[in-house]
Amino acid sequence: MIDYKVVQDEEVTVLLDDLLELYGYDFTNYSKASIKRRVNRLFSLDRFPSFAEFRYRIKNDPGYLRRFIEQITVPVTEMFRDPAFYRTLREEVLPILGTYPLIRIWHAGCATGEEVYSMAIMLKEANLLHKSLLYATDINPEVLERARKGIFPLSQMKHYSENYISSGGKNDFSSYYSANYDMAKFDTVLTGKMIFATHNLVSDRSFNEFQLILCRNVLIYFDKDLQARVFQLFDESLDNLGFLALGSKETLRFSAIASKFKQVSAKEKIWRKMA
Amino acid sequence: MEKDGLKKVEAILIGGSAGSLDVILRMLPDLRRDLSLSIIIILHRSTTVDNTLVDLLSSRTSLMVKEAEEKEKILPGIIYIAPPDYHLLVENDRSFSLDFSEKILYSRPAIDVTFQTAADVYKSFLVAILLSGANADGSEGLVAVQNAGGITIVQDPADAEINYMPHQALLKLTPAHIMKKADLAGFINRLPF
Ligand SMILES: C[S@@+](CC[C@H](N)C(=O)[O-])C[C@H]1O[C@@H](n2cnc3c(N)ncnc32)[C@H](O)[C@@H]1O
Numbered sequence: 203m204i205d206y207k208v209v210q211d212e213e214v215t216v217l218l219d220d221l222l223e224l225y226g227y228d229f230t231n232y233s234k235a236s237i238k239r240r241v242n243r244l245f246s247l248d249r250f251p252s253f254a255e256f257r258y259r260i261k262n263d264p265g266y267l268r269r270f271i272e273q274i275t276v277p278v279t280e281m282f283r284d285p286a287f288y289r290t291l292r293e294e295v296l297p298i299l300g301t302y303p304l305i306r307i308w309h310a311g312c313a314t315g316e317e318v319y320s321m322a323i324m325l326k327e328a329n330l331l332h333k334s335l336l337y338a339t340d341i342n343p344e345v346l347e348r349a350r351k352g353i354f355p356l357s358q359m360k361h362y363s364e365n366y367i368s369s370g371g372k373n374d375f376s377s378y379y380s381a382n383y384d385m386a387k388f389d390t391v392l393t394g395k396m397i398f399a400t401h402n403l404v405s406d407r408s409f410n411e412f413q414l415i416l417c418r419n420v421l422i423y424f425d426k427d428l429q430a431r432v433f434q435l436f437d438e439s440l441d442n443l444g445f446l447a448l449g450s451k452e453t454l455r456f457s458a459i460a461s462k463f464k465q466v467s468a469k470e471k472i473w474r475k476m477a
Numbered sequence: 478m479e480k481d482g483l484k485k486v487e488a489i490l491i492g493g494s495a496g497s498l499d500v501i502l503r504m505l506p507d508l509r510r511d512l513s514l515s516i517i518i519i520l521h522r523s524t525t526v527d528n529t530l531v532d533l534l535s536s537r538t539s540l541m542v543k544e545a546e547e548k549e550k551i552l553p554g555i556i557y558i559a560p561p562d563y564h565l566l567v568e569n570d571r572s573f574s575l576d577f578s579e580k581i582l583y584s585r586p587a588i589d590v591t592f593q594t595a596a597d598v599y600k601s602f603l604v605a606i607l608l609s610g611a612n613a614d615g616s617e618g619l620v621a622v623q624n625a626g627g628i629t630i631v632q633d634p635a636d637a638e639i640n641y642m643p644h645q646a647l648l649k650l651t652p653a654h655i656m657k658k659a660d661l662a663g664f665i666n667r668l669p670f
Pocket of ligand 1: 275276277280283310312313314317339341342345401402403417419423449578
């Protein structure tokens, strides 16, 4: 049983202050309830006898710090999650992107990369992969390392294949990977167009101009102020007429940049920059 | 607004899995129309049925029913439903946040997550009800609500379509009430709010 109440609010604040002071990681504008749950989850999973020891370990063991960052930032993702979203990208966004000589796409907060591989597969099927570059960034270097390898659990492939088909995929999904024991390694043709780099949405600046930015299920962890700052960053990083895609429960509505954007389809969280 | 010297209840949490939707559908029409507390419902369901659940529940009550949105303020007199495939958390400032972390006991939304975070915020001004289901989710959450001083209710296993979920809860705690579905609305209507 995991006890979610051992590390108290004030202690969570102490940890977040440590992270900012010692390592420059700023989690102070994250939604509190989630951070607290993740911190407590880790505290019980790793069986710390006291808060003091937990704190000491985070401050003094770089290996553990990595684990801590990875665990509190929720490195969870799927391929072709929300098939209808991918179908809209496939049918309404990719044909427009296809008119550009070079397509630059930014996956911000890509976790272990399943979303990036999904996109690369769609680009390949639209015959656009050869002129695309997929920038995949995350705050957490560990997940990027895994994303770069393109190796995912074979046990997920049935589910992903179903998602792929409902997103409008026409091929045999298994043609994109080779199975090896219990893992599936994705085609290096896909990986060849990806560029992985750590990027912290809280503190790092815009680094390029894109025709499409995807940032899904990251903003739900940020408070409104931080969301507003990140929207500003995306606006700066998008070409005019570029697209911004968010997670299915996130919205650009109510944000300061909303007036510049037009939602592409009523149901999907995809906007186009109009001015 | 204290009645009979009782402390008022700010929110009611209702969690359930297989066999619990019918219980809720049956209870809703009997709720008083001036119910001035928040109801938060966490149901395990397949990810495909989406807004249809809001419509279905709305058709049974004059209270407002809506899907809980991230950062949304939690207001009295509204029935919120956890969106599919996200965990629903309650923040200190009485707003919702969503979380796409690992499933818990094969469930997202997990009843435990909402119950635990709500217990932290509402403390003793909270009622948590766990209904029928074929999964052990919810018991830990009920324990959290109980430890925070809230009122816990488990559907009588004999009255539940699938008794596993209530049963698991009863192994973990002695709730304030073990209740039949027919008695839920009456109980809620008498709560001080
Ligand atoms: C729930 S995952 C979402 C993954 C994927 N986009 C999806 O929707 O399936 C959230 C990701 O956001 C990343 N993240 C959290 N804070 C971040 C920040 N400040 N800058 C960049 N990435 C961040 C986490 O490391 C994690 O990989």
